[in-house]
Amino acid sequence: MIAEFETPSDLVRAAQAAYNDGWRRMDCYTPYPVEEAAEAIGFHKDRVSLLTLTGGLMGLCAMFSLETWISTLAYPLNIGGRPTYSWPAFIVPAYEWTILFAGLSAAFGMIALNGLPSLYHPLFNAPNFRTGATDDKFFLCLEALDPKYDASGTRAYLESMGPNSVVEVEY
Amino acid sequence: MATKDIKPEDPRIDPKTGEFRVLAPGFTFKTVTAKIADIVLTPTTSLGWFALFSVGGAVATLVIVAVTWLFLKGTGIWAVSQPVGWGFAIINFVWWIGIGHAGTLISAILLLFKQQWRNSINRFAEAMTIFAVVCAGLFPLIHVGRPWLAYWLFPLPNTMNVWPQFRSPLLWDVFAVSTYATISIVFWYVGLIPDFGTMRDRAKTKFAAYIYGLLSLGWRGSVRHWVRYETASLLLAGLATPLVLSVHTVISFDFAVAVIPGWHTTIFPPYFVAGAVYSGFAMVLTLAIPLRKFYKLEGLVTDRHMDNMGKVMLTTGLIVAYGYGMEVFMAWYSASHWEFFMMWNRMFGPMGWSYWMLIACNIAIPLTTLWVRKWRTNMTFMFVMSLIVNTGMWFERFVIVVTSLYRDFLPSSWGTYRATKWDYMTYFGTMGLFTALFLLFVRFLPMIPMNEIKMMLPSAKITAKAKPAVGAGD
Structure with missing residues (x-):
C-alpha cells in the first residue's frame, strides 16, 4: 500500500x-x-563504511606484500647495492591500491547492500x-x-x- | 572587492549574501527534471551538434592515422632522440592528466567542503576527467615502443619469470593513473545511477527505457538505498581527494627523481598539482560556457559558477606563479653552475620564446585580470582566458620537458628538439577524440545531476509545521 x-x-x-x-x-x-x-x-x-575500510586494508596488505615478495624473493634486482627490501619505494603503489580497493568496495558494497541490480520490483x-x-x-x-x-x-x-x-x- | 560595481537590485544577486545566486529562482522539482532530462530524451539532434561532432571526429582520425604509422615504423617517426628522449608524448600526457584533475577536485574536494554550487557542474566536469584520462593514457601506451607488450607493466606471472621494478616512479605512474581512471569512472557511474532511474521513467521509447533501465540497475529511490548511496558517495569523495593529489605528485616524481637540472626539485609535487587544477578549471570553462549557452542552462550554471571558477583559477594561478618564482630563486640560491645555466638557457636560450609564452599565458594575462568580478562574469572574456591558460599550461609542460633536456651537462652532447608532423597529428588528434567523446556524453547522458540539484531547491527544505487538514499520528 x-x-x-x-x-x-x-x-x-x-x-x-x-x-x-x-x-x-x-x-x-x-x-x-x-x-x-x-x-x-x-x-x-549502514555498513558501507565498514566494507570500505576492510577493502582498503586488503588493498594495502595485498600490494605491499606483493611488492615485498617480488623485490626480495621472486626477482631481486641489485641496483647499485641498494637493499632489495626498499620499503619507502613500495609505499606509493600500496597507497594507490588502498584507494582502489576501498573505492571499489564502497561502490560495489553500496550496490550489493541495496540489493541491486534488481530490474523488477x-x-x-x-x-x-x-x-x-x-x-x-x-x-x-x-x-x-x-x-x-x-x-x-x-x-x-x-x-x-x-x-x-x-x-x-x-x- | 567588486560588490560595488553591481547594482543591488540585480536579479542575479542573492540579497542575503551579496553573492550571485547558485540557481536562478523559480525552479521546481518538475522543471529541473524536465530541463535536464529532455536535452537527452528529445528525438531530434540539432545540426550544430552534428557539425561539431563531424569536426571532432574528423580531427580524431588524425590520431588513428598517426598511431597506425607509429606502430608500423616505431617511435623513430617522432622527434624524440638524444638528448631529448621525452618529447610530445610525455608533454601531452601530463597536460591531459592535469586537465582531468579539475573534474575530481569539483566532484570530490568541493563535496567534502560542502560547496553546494559544485552540484551543477560536477557531472560534466567529471566526464571531462574521464575523457581527459583516456587521451592521456594513450600517450605512454604508444610511447612504450612495443605497445602489444604493455601488459608487462603490471605484476603478472609470466613464462620468463620477470617482474616489474617497484622502485621506479614510472611504475608508480602505472598504478596511480590506472587507479585514478578506475575510481573516476566508478564515482561517475555511482553518481549517474539515480539519474538513470529518472531517465528510464521519462523515456518515451521502449528502447531508451530498456537501456536506461539496465544502467539504473533498477534504482527506485528507497530512502534506505539513499542513505547507503550518500555514505558511498561521501567515502568515494574522501578517497578521490588524496588520490587526485597523489596522481600528479607521482607524475612529478617522474621528473623530480631524476638528476637533470630543472627537474631535480622538491617544489614539483605541489606545483604540478596546482598547475593541474589551474588548467583543469580552464578546460571546465572552455566546455561550460558554450554548453550553457547552447542548451540554455544559464539558470542552472549561473554567473556564480563562473565567478567561483574564476576565483579558483586565480588562487591556483598564484600558486603556480610562486612555483615559477621558486625555480628561478633556487637556480640562483643553489649556487650550482648547472642549475644556473639551465635557468639562463630556459629564459634566454634558443627556446627562450617558449618560456616567455608560458609566463605571458599563465601569469601576465590571467593573474592581472581575474581579480575583477565584472570580467569574471563576462563570458567572452572568460572563454578567451580559458583558452589562453590551457595554452600556457601546455607550454609549461613543454618548457619543463624540453628546455631541461636539450642542453644538460656536456656541451658536446647538446642538441635540439623539433616536433615532427606525426607528433602534431597525435596531439591534435586527441583533442578531436576528446571533443567527440564529450559530445556523445552531452547527447546521451544527463549532463547535470538532477537529484543533487533537487536537494538544493527551496522546496526541498523540511518544515516542521503541519498542514491544518492533517490529523496524522493517531
Whole structure:
C-alpha cells in the first residue's frame, strides 16, 4: 500500500507518525536523498563504511606484500647495492591500491547492500510510482508483511495523513 | 572587492549574501527534471551538434592515422632522440592528466567542503576527467615502443619469470593513473545511477527505457538505498581527494627523481598539482560556457559558477606563479653552475620564446585580470582566458620537458628538439577524440545531476509545521 505525498515535509511527518504507531515493514521513496525520512523510519546505520575500510586494508596488505615478495624473493634486482627490501619505494603503489580497493568496495558494497541490480520490483506496477518517485513526488509504503497490515484499515490510516492518493500494489 | 560595481537590485544577486545566486529562482522539482532530462530524451539532434561532432571526429582520425604509422615504423617517426628522449608524448600526457584533475577536485574536494554550487557542474566536469584520462593514457601506451607488450607493466606471472621494478616512479605512474581512471569512472557511474532511474521513467521509447533501465540497475529511490548511496558517495569523495593529489605528485616524481637540472626539485609535487587544477578549471570553462549557452542552462550554471571558477583559477594561478618564482630563486640560491645555466638557457636560450609564452599565458594575462568580478562574469572574456591558460599550461609542460633536456651537462652532447608532423597529428588528434567523446556524453547522458540539484531547491527544505487538514499520528 503506497501513499503519494506532494512535499518532502509531508512525507517525513507521515513516516514519523507511522513509525511511532508501531509500523516496521515500511519504506519511503524519494527522488533525491531525504535524510530526515530515513531517520523517521529508524534507519541510520549502514555498513558501507565498514566494507570500505576492510577493502582498503586488503588493498594495502595485498600490494605491499606483493611488492615485498617480488623485490626480495621472486626477482631481486641489485641496483647499485641498494637493499632489495626498499620499503619507502613500495609505499606509493600500496597507497594507490588502498584507494582502489576501498573505492571499489564502497561502490560495489553500496550496490550489493541495496540489493541491486534488481530490474523488477512490484512497486513499478503502481500507476503513479514510475512517473513520480524519480521525478517530484514522495512515497510512503506500508508493506503487507507488517503484522499491523489489513487492506481496508491501512488504506484509511494512510488517507488520514493527507496524501495525494493511496494505491494498493499487487505484491 | 567588486560588490560595488553591481547594482543591488540585480536579479542575479542573492540579497542575503551579496553573492550571485547558485540557481536562478523559480525552479521546481518538475522543471529541473524536465530541463535536464529532455536535452537527452528529445528525438531530434540539432545540426550544430552534428557539425561539431563531424569536426571532432574528423580531427580524431588524425590520431588513428598517426598511431597506425607509429606502430608500423616505431617511435623513430617522432622527434624524440638524444638528448631529448621525452618529447610530445610525455608533454601531452601530463597536460591531459592535469586537465582531468579539475573534474575530481569539483566532484570530490568541493563535496567534502560542502560547496553546494559544485552540484551543477560536477557531472560534466567529471566526464571531462574521464575523457581527459583516456587521451592521456594513450600517450605512454604508444610511447612504450612495443605497445602489444604493455601488459608487462603490471605484476603478472609470466613464462620468463620477470617482474616489474617497484622502485621506479614510472611504475608508480602505472598504478596511480590506472587507479585514478578506475575510481573516476566508478564515482561517475555511482553518481549517474539515480539519474538513470529518472531517465528510464521519462523515456518515451521502449528502447531508451530498456537501456536506461539496465544502467539504473533498477534504482527506485528507497530512502534506505539513499542513505547507503550518500555514505558511498561521501567515502568515494574522501578517497578521490588524496588520490587526485597523489596522481600528479607521482607524475612529478617522474621528473623530480631524476638528476637533470630543472627537474631535480622538491617544489614539483605541489606545483604540478596546482598547475593541474589551474588548467583543469580552464578546460571546465572552455566546455561550460558554450554548453550553457547552447542548451540554455544559464539558470542552472549561473554567473556564480563562473565567478567561483574564476576565483579558483586565480588562487591556483598564484600558486603556480610562486612555483615559477621558486625555480628561478633556487637556480640562483643553489649556487650550482648547472642549475644556473639551465635557468639562463630556459629564459634566454634558443627556446627562450617558449618560456616567455608560458609566463605571458599563465601569469601576465590571467593573474592581472581575474581579480575583477565584472570580467569574471563576462563570458567572452572568460572563454578567451580559458583558452589562453590551457595554452600556457601546455607550454609549461613543454618548457619543463624540453628546455631541461636539450642542453644538460656536456656541451658536446647538446642538441635540439623539433616536433615532427606525426607528433602534431597525435596531439591534435586527441583533442578531436576528446571533443567527440564529450559530445556523445552531452547527447546521451544527463549532463547535470538532477537529484543533487533537487536537494538544493527551496522546496526541498523540511518544515516542521503541519498542514491544518492533517490529523496524522493517531
